[in-house]
Amino acid sequence: MLTVEKSGPIAVVTLNRPEAMNALSKALRAALHTVMFELDADPAISVVVLTGAGERAFTAGLDLKELGSDPKAMSAANDQGADSNPVRAIEVCRKPVIGAINGVAITGGFELALACDVLIASENARFADTHARVGIMPGWGLSQKLSRLIGIYRAKELSLTGNFIDAATAEAWGLVNRVVPASELMPTALKLAADMASIPxxxxxxxxxxxxxxxxxxxxxxxxxxxxxxxxxxxxxxxxxxxxxxxxxxxxxxxx
Missing domain, CATH: 1.10.12 (Lyase 2-enoyl-coa Hydratase; Chain  A, domain 2)
Known part of the structure; x- marks a missing residue:
């Protein structure tokens, strides 16, 4: 459910549950923490690229099927431990993390994207905060980060409607660094990673x-x-x- 490919000083971490839109199950969140901890400690790695498998989704956020079947799983939206909170898992890594957003980043997936240091979006990428529509309040930082990044009025528009914005709008609002064709997403992210990795x-x-x-x-x-x-x-x-x-x-x- 999570793959890691290393090439010189760059590691590519892929959320690999395309059949479930790379939803952040409990097991996937734990695996992400383990991997990010190991990459942080690896002296051979300078930069991490985080992406999702397939073209549909970067990640759809918490696994709603899992939440709906286990009452105890509901607390995941507010977990602060890095082994369960994927935002904390990214923050464990002291090295730059580039988010290569290949598809939709929804709710908890939106929060995970915002944990990255730089965001490169495919033209297929879309973003939505559907917390209110699901009936769960954000607990990984989105309610505070988003308004600081794109302004309070735009943040309220997104969060209080649950509407999607496309990659071009995300770029215009300053949410992502740039938008590229889907075929150029990973080459662009890897080129940026290589530029960073040329610095100690x-x-x-x-x-x-x-x-x-x-x-x-x-x-x-x-x-x-x-x-x-x-x-x-x-x-x-x-x-x-x-x-x-x-x-x-x-x-x-x-x-x-």
Whole structure:
């Protein structure tokens, strides 16, 4: 139900339940946590690409059949442990996670997409928050994240109607980085991953955490965090290392 393919410093993690629209069953959520924990600890991996099997769905969110058959399963919508909450499972990974959104990302699947650091969407991708229609309130962060990403009015439109938006609208609203033809989704995501992986993984992880830590705070507090953490980091940077990287940057600029 979950596959992992490694190619050099890049790992592709695929939610592999296409017959169930890659719904996030209890077993799949546990497997995702295990895999993300292992990739975080793997020194050979710098960047992770997360996608879904098939063209229909990135993921349809929690497995509603499972929820409907087991009263205890209902608590999954509010679980905070990384072994059950897929958003926390993604956050376990200190390395960049690129979401390659191949199809619909619905409700909990929408929340999982928002846990990624960068989103590349296929032209087949669509997004919907159907929590209200299902009668379950979001517990993995969507009610707070979405309004901060696309504005409170657009967020309310999506969440209070349960309507879908297509990939082009998602791009126009700033929800995804870019939209590409379905055939170009993985090549585009892998090219972006390779660009990131050309930077030392320690630097990637530090910068990702710096952005994330400040984003959840006020602007002034974010500036304080940046100053404190970057000052400590930059004291250990040597002129020799800067010169070596400057030369590499110049060489890369000539090829772009």
């Amino acid at each position: 993984v320690e630097t990637l992880s530090f910068y990702k955490s710096l952005i994330d830590e400040g984003y959840g705070r006020s602007f002034n507090k974010g500036l304080e965090i940046e100053h404190k953490r970057s000052s400590a980091h930059n004291r250990d940077v040597t002129p020799e290392s800067v010169e070596a990287r400057r030369a590499a940057i110049q060489a890369r600029a000539r090829t772009q």
